[in-house]
Amino acid sequence: GAVVSQHPSWVICKSGTSVKIECRSLDFQATTMFWYRQFPKQSLMLMATSNEGSKATYEQGVEKDKFLINHASLTLSTLTVTSAHPEDSSFYICSAVYTRTGQYEQYFGPGTRLTVT
Amino acid sequence: GENVEQHPSTLSVQEGDSAVIKCTYSDSASNYFPWYKQELGKRPQLIIDIRSNVGEKKDQRIAVTLNKTAKHFSLHITETQPEDSAVYFCAAAPYTGGFKTIFGAGTRLFVKA
16 A cells, blocks of 8 residues: 655754654655644644645644745655744654545655654 | 534443444535544554545444535444554545545544453
8 A cells, every 4th residue: 555654753852953854655656745733632733735846835823934844756745843942842744645546545654753852 | 624523532432332423524625534543653544434425334343424414424333342442533625636634633432341
């Protein structure tokens, strides 16, 4: 089946620094990827839609200058948390849309746990 | 935009009993309704999905029903087992190239042996 990877799986950074998270579709091309954020014991909150070759579309309330998204190729999207603060600590999960003959399926990455100290 | 509500937030059942989780959605453009199971610290795993041209779908012990008129859909797990214990999320999305999926708040299912 389709596989989506994320790197790193966990990261600890100091307040004020930036962190880049990669999301890769390993065995398929994904024109669309999504970035979600999940706080402990809460649901997945959609942050933005990442489209290959164009600017990301951010959900209401998500700061685009703080969460930079780049979808440079059909297999890679990156999320950069800039000037991270402790409140940015969360579980970040990406997903990629797999398309085949009119069918669409969404596959999730394993997630990245970010801790900002 | 789409809003998905899910109930109950917590559900505890005895092994062998059935579990039912209910969701409602707001956007009539949504026509794809997946259900995910998430274990602690892991990614959501798709367990079953239903599209708007179908009213019911079953896969072994898991079934999903959809009432598009009322904008309701439900997950039914029969003969529950301890390994079914997890958090379950319903979701809704337009079945198009955009495919933006909005999740419900989740239901924490406990199956007691």
